[in-house]
Amino acid sequence: MANEPHPLRFGIAGVAAAAGEARSITAHPSCTITAVADRSQANIDAFTAQYPCDIYTEVERMCAAPNVDAVFIGTPTQFHVEHAMLAIEHGKHVILAKPMATNLDDAQLLVEAAERRGVWLSIGHTQGFEPPIFKIREIIESGELGPLRLINTWNYTDWIYRGRVPEELDSSQGGGVVFRQGAHQMDIVRWIGGGLVRTVRAMTGVWDPERPAEGVYAAFLEFADGAVASCTLSGYDYFHSAELGFGIGEGGQRVRNAEPGSARAALRRARASRGGEAAYKVARRSGHGRDPVVSHETAAPVGPSDHPRGERSHSFYGLTVVTCERGDIRQSPNGLLIYDDGGRREVEIPRTLDGRDVMIQQFSDAVVGDRPPPHDGRWGLATLEAQLAILASGRSRGAIELVHQVPARGVQGSSSLLSGAHQ
């Protein structure tokens, strides 16, 4: 694979969730988009207007195309395993949207198939790819603050009341905050903590019968080295943790309308309107739903015209305080705040690359340089294991022991990304 020809040619399976990835792929100097597969003609039209490329209606046919080296799979969760297997069987490298699967057997199947076939599998995009998260782990590994002992992370949002398709509200299909948001939070926490979670104890809740998937969880993770992480995710649109975190949400955007209940109210109005919830979701994704009345945080990636990348804040996945024996760390809009014997200081992190850019860079490095991406298939499987443990512990009210954990790798290697430019 070291001699794989440049550029790395991507096929996109399922464009609705691929806007950010497409932008990052085309922004990368040695990556390009050569094909797209989607069942919606409208989606295809919109996508190819921006990114001219070959068009397929079937994922399998695109996977067979000789001018496709790698496939980004952003189709609905229930198709993840099927579509990823198709790509792998055709010898394509795969970036698979989170959650990779809804059970460990499927995840294992994918990981082993990719290894057998000699292709790279990466699970993304999660907020764990964001530069501040890499930087936190880099500081921990440097040892300057002593050993990591405690991670506290809160994310209180309006997730359950954003526009949702039915699968997103069905836990058996990978819906609810444990699958959808736990992928972010467990990736972040595992990366900061070094990866090896030993046990998980958690509470989960389904509190709105009209939105019948988990809308909240609280989890206490213990790592193999005894460090712990206390994690909360609540998507019920009451208190918003951005209120305590510079007012910034995912994607580095200001959280608008942190007024409790406003997302719920906007959804009610949308459901009563002509297009219903589906149209509302699309509008929010494309940014049209981002009027002051309608949305809290946009799920959509920020287009370059909205915010030049170098000017916006870093992405905040809630409020996280990282405690080492000799200092604490949390995010600031421009980077990190370090609290140690010398006082409180800010470490700036260039804002040129966002998490999706980092993901594409690392994936490209893997294909071209044969260097495993930090968030490879086994990493993704270990994150999924932590998510499933949250669900299991919520049911059993006991601790769940994890057995598929892998360490965070390539921390120092990835730090070069923090210089802010493509390598």
Added chain:
Amino acid sequence: MANEPHPLRFGIAGVAAAAGEARSITAHPSCTITAVADRSQANIDAFTAQYPCDIYTEVERMCAAPNVDAVFIGTPTQFHVEHAMLAIEHGKHVILAKPMATNLDDAQLLVEAAERRGVWLSIGHTQGFEPPIFKIREIIESGELGPLRLINTWNYTDWIYRGRVPEELDSSQGGGVVFRQGAHQMDIVRWIGGGLVRTVRAMTGVWDPERPAEGVYAAFLEFADGAVASCTLSGYDYFHSAELGFGIGEGGQRVRNAEPGSARAALRRARASRGGEAAYKVARRSGHGRDPVVSHETAAPVGPSDHPRGERSHSFYGLTVVTCERGDIRQSPNGLLIYDDGGRREVEIPRTLDGRDVMIQQFSDAVVGDRPPPHDGRWGLATLEAQLAILASGRSRGAIELVHQVPARGVQGSSSLLSGAHQ
């Protein structure tokens, strides 16, 4: 006891920790101080100058005095059981400073002795007596926000670097943050959660060899009804949670010098000076240590001349977010912030009474009205059990099941206190 004569006459055992209690006792219309016992003549002189009363050098002799109905025991922790037993044996009601004991057997001994002798035993003062904490529980019991499901509470302070006597830095003598601060946090969390903790899973840390007691813990509590609480207490003087909580600390005072490491630096200077750490502790307690260079939060109660009670903020024991199925609650300087379908609103709570005033009021109600104080001996024992479980889980890395828990009682009764005036 219903015909106990007014006023309720208190003897004070150990004045160093009794400044706030003495103020609250004398402020109460039907309580008075008639005696004091302390081994330090300087302490006695200072105390009796402010509160003229009979003087004893031995606690036992004071307990035998016929003009003493109740004893406040603020002597060092290692004397708590001995002194409380003396008072009980002499038929006196007892308010015992936290932690009531360092093991459950001793606590059980006290509780049973008080019950046998027919006297009231209350454990205080903890931050669980503060009016906002009562108000939160009152809202929960009203049902207006639906069932309580999750409590998140962080308190990052400089506790381990405030001036300390040796016992405070020795866990076997009831030192360290689990005993000293866990009494506050577990009381708060148990009160808000209704009292009945089922299991505790925790991490504890001793990170500074020069301060060889627990300086940090993180605990995940599950209540009998499935609600959970995630609790962090770190006293290592890096990140201060008041930074996210209106800059207000215990006693409702502004936290000064939230600059990380400044408490550690001030302590180093104090230890190198003539009076050493002991003098520094005394200076801080009496308020003289509260210069901008020296202290973060004063351990001392606020004298009326510093802040008229009605004007200062409510006490903040860190940052707490309470989640019910239909709304969240957190503290504001003037009361509570409620986040629900109607938006975010503030509920003001009169600031006339502080937590010590509430404690004295409830204790007086118990003696005069034969109404058990909410924080009675069995409540205190249950809080101690939760603290000991944090220590045990930190050692075993497993969950600890609790068996001595009792429910929060008298919530509606105590709400009348929130009107802000003595009854």
